[in-house]
Amino acid sequence: MYPYPFDYVRPKTLEEALFLAQDDGMKFLAGGQSLLPLLNLHLAEIKGVIDLRHIAPSLKFFESEQEHIGLGSCLTHEEVLHSEFLAQRCPLFSQAAAFIGHPRIRRRGTLGGSIAHADPLAEWMLVMTLLDPQVILTSLKAVRPLSFHDYLLGPMMTALSPGELITAIELSLPKETTYGFAEMSRRQGDYALAAAGVSVQWDQNRILQANIAVSGVSDVPLVFPAIARNMSWEYPSRDLLEEIKQAIEASVDPPSDALADPSYLRHLAGILVERALCQAFDADLNAQR
Ligand SMILES: Cc1cc2nc3c(=O)[nH]c(=O)nc-3n(C[C@H](O)[C@H](O)[C@H](O)COP(=O)(O)OP(=O)(O)OC[C@H]3O[C@@H](n4cnc5c(N)ncnc54)[C@H](O)[C@@H]3O)c2cc1C
Known part of the structure; x- marks a missing residue:
């Protein structure tokens, strides 16, 4: 199908793009991997697109100052996947990016586009839920940092304002x-049925603090602070993994899904958290060698 007709502009500067975005009917076009299918399928009708192509190079940065990092919104999934900087600082990004679609989608789709689109099964939604970064929203009038937990309002609903x-x-x-x-999908490259992301902070070889997030079991990715808190001051062990897996399974209540049975999704949630924790435990062991 062809999309309904729409205007097309390709501004040269960020200011020009933000000026054009003040018109409510205009939408930014980043990688086009979500917006263009929606337009082609007539699931969206818009006045026009503001192609970010000329601005993208200035929004493809990796910044670092001590423990703080900044990532430009126009980085493609592939640039994140292959970033040496992130492999050193936070390998979770490349671990997650490897599961996004296929190489052609990863080459075009962007971090910012995915966060704006806010598909609850998108890998970046899970990573952001786990890490709760500041999302930097820029308009002609202001720069508005918002914590991801305040930014995400619901499935495909965000606090992003027009402009x-x-x-x-x-x-x-x-x-x-x-x-x-860790993630499970029906075919390689499909959106996840469910996925899990974890972070584990260590004090020597004991767990100081852990975080756990799971997608696919609710309308947005969930975090499990109480279960994660129980891991503090424990040593990594088979028994601990089993305990956490069972606690996760007991605390999720997946909705009926056309693609998977709720009881299967509950089982997946436990298994995927266990797998993700195994990776985090192994990474600590490798770091000690
Ligand atoms: C076949 C297929 C399989 C896919 N599989 C997966 C998958 O497994 N996992 C996954 O996570 N994704 C998947 N995707 C989606 C892909 O990751 C997209 O790249 C992503 O969702 C949107 O990024 P984009 O840069 O293409 O955004 P676009 O499609 O250009 O834009 C999407 C929306 O975000 C807005 N937008 C874009 N950039 C910004 C910005 N910087 N600030 C504000 N608003 C902005 C646009 O106006 C639009 O509303 C798949 C897509 C396809 C076509």
Whole structure:
């Protein structure tokens, strides 16, 4: 199908793009991997697109100051996947990016586009839920940092106001922390049925603090602070993994889904958290060798 007709503009500067975005009917076009299918399928009708192509190079940055990092919103999934900087600072990003679609989608789709689109099964939604970064929203009038938990209002619903562009995400990375990410989809490259992301901060070889997030079991990714808190001051062990897996299974209540049975999704949630934790535990062991 062809999309309904729409205007097309390709501004040369960020200011020009933000000026054009003041018109309510205009939408930013980043990688086009979500917007263009919606337009082609007549699931969206818009006045026009503001192509970010000329602005994208200035929004493809990796910044670092001590434990703080900043990532430009126009980084593609592939640039994140292959970033040496992130492999060193927070490998969770490349672990998650590897599961996004296929190479052609990863080459075009962007971090900012995915966060703006806010599909609850998108890998970046899970990563952001786990890490809770600041999402930097920029308009002609202001720069508005918002914590991801305040930014995400619901499935495909965000606090992004008309005229605002996501320009970056910024986060603090605790020291001595390892990560894990596990996902199950029906076919390689499909959106996840469910996925889990974890971070584990260590004090020597004991767990100081853990975080756990799971997608696919609710209308948005969930975090499990009480279960994660129970891991503090424990040593990593088979028994601990089993305990956490059972606690996760007991605390999720997945909705009926056309693709998977709720009891299967509950089982998946436990297994995926266990796998992600195994990765985080292994990464700590490897770091000690
Ligand atoms: C076949 C297929 C399979 C896919 N599989 C997966 C998958 O497994 N996992 C996954 O996570 N995603 C998947 N995707 C989606 C893909 O990751 C998209 O790249 C992503 O969702 C949107 O990024 P984009 O840069 O293409 O955004 P676009 O499609 O250009 O834009 C999406 C929306 O975000 C807005 N927008 C874009 N950039 C910004 C910005 N910086 N600030 C504010 N608003 C902005 C646009 O106006 C639009 O409303 C798949 C897509 C396809 C076509």
